[in-house]
Amino acid sequence: MNLSEVFLKKINQLIGKQFFKPLLAVSGGADSMSLSHLCYSHGISFGIAHCNFSLRGEESDADEQLIKTWADEREISFFNVRFDTKKIAEEWSKGIQETARELRYAWLETIRANHHFSHILTAHHANDNVETLLMNLFKGTGMSGLHGIPERNNYIIRPILFAAKSDIELYVTLENIPYREDASNASDKYLRNAIRHHVIPSAASFFPHLVRQVSESIERFKQAEILYRIEMNRRMKKLCEQRGNELFVHAQKWHDSEVAAALCFEIFSPFNFSPDQMPQLLSLALKQSGKYVESKTHRVVKDRKFLIVSPLKTSDAGFVLIQEETDQIEIEGASIQFSFSLKPTDISTDQNIALIDKSKISFPLILRHWRQGDYFYPLGMGMKKKKLKRFFIDQKIPLHNKENVWVVESEKRIVWVVGYRLDERFKLRDTTSESLKIELRMK
Numbered sequence: 001m002n003l004s005e006v007f008l009k010k011i012n013q014l015i016g017k018q019f020f021k022p023l024l025a026v027s028g029g030a031d032s033m034s035l036s037h038l039c040y041s042h043g044i045s046f047g048i049a050h051c052n053f054s055l056r057g058e059e060s061d062a063d064e065q066l067i068k069t070w071a072d073e074r075e076i077s078f079f080n081v082r083f084d085t086k087k088i089a090e091e092w093s094k095g096i097q098e099t100a101r102e103l104r105y106a107w108l109e110t111i112r113a114n115h116h117f118s119h120i121l122t123a124h125h126a127n128d129n130v131e132t133l134l135m136n137l138f139k140g141t142g143m144s145g146l147h148g149i150p151e152r153n154n155y156i157i158r159p160i161l162f163a164a165k166s167d168i169e170l171y172v173t174l175e176n177i178p179y180r181e182d183a184s185n186a187s188d189k190y191l192r193n194a195i196r197h198h199v200i201p202s203a204a205s206f207f208p209h210l211v212r213q214v215s216e217s218i219e220r221f222k223q224a225e226i227l228y229r230i231e232m233n234r235r236m237k238k239l240c241e242q243r244g245n246e247l248f249v250h251a252q253k254w255h256d257s258e259v260a261a262a263l264c265f266e267i268f269s270p271f272n273f274s275p276d277q278m279p280q281l282l283s284l285a286l287k288q289s290g291k292y293v294e295s296k297t298h299r300v301v302k303d304r305k306f307l308i309v310s311p312l313k314t315s316d317a318g319f320v321l322i323q324e325e326t327d328q329i330e331i332e333g334a335s336i337q338f339s340f341s342l343k344p345t346d347i348s349t350d351q352n353i354a355l356i357d358k359s360k361i362s363f364p365l366i367l368r369h370w371r372q373g374d375y376f377y378p379l380g381m382g383m384k385k386k387k388l389k390r391f392f393i394d395q396k397i398p399l400h401n402k403e404n405v406w407v408v409e410s411e412k413r414i415v416w417v418v419g420y421r422l423d424e425r426f427k428l429r430d431t432t433s434e435s436l437k438i439e440l441r442m443k
Helices: 003-015 030-041 058-073 085-092 096-114 126-139 165-175 191-204 210-239 251-256 260-271 275-284 388-394
Strands: 023-025 047-052 077-082 240-243 246-250 292-294 298-303 306-311 319-322 328-331 334-342 353-357 365-369 406-410 413-417 434-442
Touching: 003 030, 003 165, 023 030, 023 096, 030 058, 030 165, 047 058, 047 096, 058 077, 085 096, 126 191, 126 210, 191 210, 210 240, 210 246, 210 251, 210 260, 246 251, 246 260, 251 260, 251 306, 260 275, 260 298, 275 292, 275 298, 319 328, 353 413, 388 413
Parallel strands: 023 047, 047 077
Antiparallel strands: 240 246, 246 306, 292 298, 298 306, 319 365, 328 334, 334 434, 353 434, 365 406, 406 413
16 A cells, blocks of 8 residues: 555545645654655645653653654644643543543644644544444444444544555655654553453464454444434334423333344433343333333333433533424523524524534433533633533522533533533534524523
8 A cells, every 4th residue: 555645635535625734643653653754745735732641750751752853853833742741630630631632622622623734633543443443342332333443533634544554654664754653552450451462362373364354344334323313213213202391111112123132222222221121121122111221320111101311400411302303492481592503603602502613512412410520622722621510600600500401412522512502622613614593591
């Protein structure tokens, strides 16, 4: 494979005639340094951004210095930030890897927006994609877990996802590209590393072209998912009815379906039911009224002809799924209305109206009560992360109001604190072509 030629074709395919001045996320490893070299060799104007997560002491500092030197020698804009990742992970009660990922993408978006870069480029490659697919399969997944890492997600582009790790290693050698090895990649502490070091090499001994073959399968899965979603949505509309914050599922019709197991996963997994609980839910359809199965936030109760999904009374997890065709939802004391349009010319300052870039969200959305530990990036604060509890204090929101605050969520990211503030990540931009308007109307 001529990595350079295929890369240029991929960029042209993904970008077309759009303005293209990307910000590259560069760690200092072979993958991201190769991506930097590819962009530079093709005369692309770009910037480099590096996160120092302070996890490896002098090694982390050496990574940063290598990248800065490489960028300075070529007069490429260089941006860097240092995080005390361990401390932040403890504050957020999250794992190191998840915390680092959230910090990284939030900071990259801040740099991209503030310095007028068109896209963010990351150096994920085909081996990363295979690892992701296997991780999803081992944990238990639905159709959405089979498509691996998306090649493009709004403004985030992964232009060397087509390339195997071996292609990148060859390119590094031929072009004499400097890079640094991350010693933590050799550890089997993390599941991804264990799959990389043991599972894939073992399988590749039987299937030498494993990465290419699995990558081709992923592409087929992506196309199959389009058809799958159309049919699933059609069937779910016939089986499910939203009544307030409860979902009614026609038990017998669902259970008798030839695709009952797939429907089970699609209907109940958004309510935090695990793959291990799916057999219990399937059998619940045939049990007597009053029997139930619980997740950490919801209970599914058999009631005559229906399975009723409702939030646990002991939690603050009021929960409503918002499909793309939803136009109105009733909540206590108010209604919430939804409508789509082209990008509006006049931006409302009414706190009861949220104008959202449709390309930044994925359906179904979730409407729920806020919970302890929730956080978002308040509009107008420059991608500064803030816990909702602190936001309420800063806004001097009374206790009796705070207890009834709802949030709109997309893929576990808060889009709007209803009636108070939009999240910076979902605001309208110059590139917005279609908007979603959500309006809170008090009764």
